Amino acid sequence: MVDQIAPAVGESTVDVLEYLGITVNFLDDQTCCGQPAFNSGFRSEALPVATRFIELFERVEGPIVVPSGSCAAMVRNYYGDLFRDDTNLVERAKRVGERLYELTEFISHFFGTKAIAGRLDNSATYHKCCHLLREIGVEEQPLEMLFQVEGLEMTPLERADVCCGFGGAFSVKMPDISSAILDEKLDYIEATKANMVIAADTGCVYQMQGGLRRRGSDVQVVHIAEVLSKSIKNVGRAESSE
Amino acid sequence: MKPLTVNFRSKAAETLQDAQIQQSIEHVYTGFFKGRLEAAGDTPEWEELRTKGKAIKDHTIAHLDYYLGQLADNVEKNGGSVFFAEDAAEARKHIIDLAHKREIKTVIKSKSMVSEEMGLAEAMNDEGFETIETDLGEYIIQLAGETPYHLIAPAVHKSRTDVAKLLDDDFKEGDPVPDATELTMMAREKLRGVFERADMSVTGVNFAVAESGSIALVTNEGNGRMSTTVPRVHVAVMGMEKIIPSIQDLSTMLRILIRSATGQRISTYVTMVNGKRKPDEEEGPEEFHLVIMNNGRQKLLADPQMRESLNCIRCGACLNACPVYRKVGGHAYGWVYPGPIGAIVTPVLTGLKDASNLPNASSLCGACHDACPVKINIPRMLLELRYRTAEGSSDIEERTSGAKERGIWKAWRIGMMGRKRFDWAARLSRIVLLPIARNGWLKKTPPPISGWTSTRDFPLTASKSLKSRLSSRAKKAK
Amino acid sequence: MADRATFIATVTASLGRSEVLAPPSDTATAAFDDTATAKSNAEQAMATASERSSELAERMAEAAAVIGWKVHRVANQEDAANVIASICEQKSATSVLRSTHEVLTQVGVDAAVTNTGASIGTTEHSGENSSDLVDQSKTAAFKADIGITGVDYAIAETGTVVLHPRSGLSRLVSLAPPTHIAVLRPGEVLESLDELFAMERNDFSSGELAGSMNLISGPSKTADIEGTTVTGIHGPLEAHLIILKYD
DSSP: OTTTTOHHHHHHHHHHHHHTTOOOOOOTTOOOOSHHHHHTTOHHHHHHHHHHHHHHHHTSOSOEEESOHHHHHIIIIIHHHHTTTOHHHHHHHHHHHHHEEEHHHHHHHHTOTTSOOOEEEEEEEEOOOHIIIIIIOOOHHHHHHHHTSEEEEEOOOTTTTSOOSOTTTHHHHSHHHHHHHHHHHHHHHHHHTOSEEEESOHHHHHHHHHHHHHHTOOOEEEEHHHHHHHHHHHHHHHHHHO | OOOOGGGHHHHHHHHHTOHHHHHHTTHIIIIIIHHHHHHHHTOTTHHHHHHHHHHHHHHHHHTHHHHHHHHHHHHHHTTOEEEEESSHHHHHHHHHHHHHHTTOOEEEEOOOHHHHHHTHHHHHHHTTOEEEEOSHHHHHHHHHTOOOSSSSOTTTTOOHHHHHHHHOTTOOTTSOOOOHHHHHHHHHHHHHHHHHHOOEEEEOOSEEETTTTEEEEEESSSHHHHHTTSSSEEEEEEETTOEESOTTHHHHHHHHHHHHHHSOSSOSEEEEEOSSOOTTOSOOOSEEEEEEEOTTHHHHHHOTTTGGGGGOOOOOHHHHHOTTHHHHOSGGGOSSOOHHHHHHHHHHHHOTTTTTHHHHSOOOOOHHHHHOTTOOOHHHHHHHHHHHHHHOTTOGGGOOOOHHHHHHHHHHHHHHTOHHHHHHHHHHHHHHHGGGEETTEESOOOTTSHHHHTTSOEEOOOSSOHHHHHHHHHHHHO | OOOHHHHHHHHHHHTTOSSOOOOOOOTTSGGGOOHHHHHHHHHHHHHHHHHTHHHHHHHHHHHHHHTTOEEEEESSHHHHHHHHHHHHHHTTOSEEEEOOOHHHHHHTHHHHHHTTTOEEEEOOOGGGOOHHHHHHHHHHHHHOSEEEEOOSEEETTTTEEEEOOBTTBOSSTTTSSSEEEEEEOTTOEESSHHHHHHHHHHHHHTTOOOSEEEEEOSSOEEOTTTTOOEEOSSSOSEEEEEEEOOO
16 A cells, blocks of 8 residues: 555655664565455465564564554564464564554654654644554554654644544445545544644545545544655755755 | 344345434443443452453353253252253243243343344243333333343334333324433333233343352342232243353453443342242242253354353444444344344354354444453454355355455455565556546546445545655655 | 253264263363462452552542442542432431441431431341341331441442441342442552452452342443433432542
8 A cells, every 4th residue: 555555655764764774675575465455355365464574574684664563463463373384484474573663653662762853833632543553552652753844833633542433344344334434534634724634544535535535524534654754855855054 | 033134234224214212322431331341440450350251151151061961960950940941932931931830920031132032022922921121121112012132231223212111002293302310210100010920931041050059140120029029930041152150250250230221330230049939038939930041052162163152241342342333333234132142142053154244244443352351352353254165164155255356356356465566456446547646536436346436536546656756765865 | 850960961962962961171261360360460450459558549439420420439438428418418318228338427427317316227137047137127228228348349441339238237238228338448448340350259269259240330221211321210319429538
């Protein structure tokens, strides 16, 4: 999803990691972790895709960073189920999973939530994406990072931890239910009067943005990687113009 | 109760359009969900309690055969009788036969989900016994001829006007609507006489203690106490998983059950009875009967992927946490158990084929797992059932996915198995959709994602993939 | 028709076994605690209740008020009797039932109630085991305006009064009348549910488990209509807790 629909999120992720002094190696051959098929129940289709993911990332060393709590949850929490008939793969998946971090988790774990000092003049609210929150267990760190961004006025979002209704294939299979959940979320978003909603998973970003657009709202939904990347660039620009 | 799981989509759609229900059901979030969070927050050892509760249930379920035997022995030792019912029909028949034999006239029922599985109140009324639900919510539902909407708040979808119409024969549309206190007092007046004349009670069981043959009932209203005190015959019905080994385990289980259900530290009443009236007691039933029902639970027990669902203590916390339940309501689930727990147990108990929409009706947000007092990993089990509906898993009979859907996922897999194909497929989608896109968004999309654009805009594939953006960035850097 | 053996055999088979095995000792449950452990847990609970009696009574008062008990802290037995009399007057009670808890005699509850013009009675007929007597006392309980009891224990954690129905303490006296008054003495308050169930476990393992037990936490409640909490559905509409203090 990031690769083909939201490459800017991927590139922003690279920006942020490079800002922290990390050499980023993007594996050109990568496609998907297999979650869409797995979550839809098609495990025999997910299995080779997930195996391919493991094989690819076994060939490189070091931490693996993904700008998605959902993909991280798939690898860390659900590969065990997907591979359950193959103990060898379960073990290998576990080892890859131990090296894999969601972006904000990675930054806060290795660099702290104050490592990025950027500037972005805007008003925003933050939606807590479900898988990052409940599968990975990251709740306050992204907010702490956003509070560090100078000029960014953060407004709390009512029921920020309630799902936006995305749920992958669920959003297409049962669009009326998915949208009813989304509507509630959008009402709370609009009530904040913020210009921007920040979230950490592209699925949720597009669910909310797609719904806001349909409502005719100007509120922008932005991935946290993009916010951080922009805030760093703003500071860089300011410094170079001085 | 006959399963109507097959109607999930139409029932859900109906509820989504019902503004009154949408408003009423908010209470499960603003009242119960928030109450649970506050209660958990006030309990410093909350996570330890959940871990302990899970350990107690894991242990019991792993030795359920032993504890069933021990429980039955001890109930009998206390002077009660035990009936093992393989299914709902057997249980129903046993209770009705007993009522006939004892020449019962009035039966008071205390809330019990297991008795809903049996459709007991209706069946007993049909047999000529005056059978009255005494939990206020259940009473309202019985008057309305409906089934419970929620595990602990059966009438949560009813407005005061609805209730007034049911409780007050003189109430007409347009009359001033009585407040909740007035309505509650109406019900109190109606039910008091019933309590006084009841000669049989049917209650559920929150926990059955194997070592002592005791049962514990948790209520706020006092109907559970009335039911275990006034009638001369007390019948308690339970699903076979409701056991805990020791009396002392009750302190853990009561704490997590009550906090999770309503956010209270304790319910108004917790009643423990060890069978019938003891010789030194002033009153109490002359007879105590415990009905232990299987009704398909052995399928959950025998299924290593689903066994954990038998740890459920029916607190309703997963319903309150669930964004889907809060939109589609309790009746959409089509059987006794609504919400996330229903979505995992109903398909196994009543048949996955008709219930295939239940495990799919979830955004997998994990709020149910988070809320569960015994940490049942509901999302994991939803995924397991999806696997069975999609591919048949070990039993092809359970497969309900269509050839088209299977074809799509096959194509997806082919596309994901090589980077070139992956890029090619993405480029192709852009070429096809570009003419109908505006500013990078689509108002309409073709199947299989047409459902998305019925309510939301869909993003167009980007002009360049991340891979190609990063490689041009690398070139620039050089 | 399922019999016990067939039913349990199905369960055994579902567990993947061919015979019922006794579970190995597991710290998950208290079921494997021996009699000595149960005894020492119970003694510990009682020791805490008496050593920290005034602190626990204080916590009980606070917790009870939160869940809807009308709490009356009184300095002595005379004041307790006065509170009871004033509740009787306020309710225009004509018929009052009470248990045979010792504290009620100490307080002089009979005189306090009869001085207001109400009648007071008690049930103590268990030895006779006559269903007529049971019926009579049932009718009396449903007609009574007020039921008065002591407490067997109280629980500071939750604001709960614990009663073990027995001869002289009917199940209905704290349930059927629209007003319940419970009188508590210091030293009767346990710290938490843990201590209560430790005592119960000890009663069980020493073969002295009571026939039934009621945990009562304030007046009867329901929130089944639009989530609005209403006090008094099937049980008492009002619950008073009188906490005696000895100087």
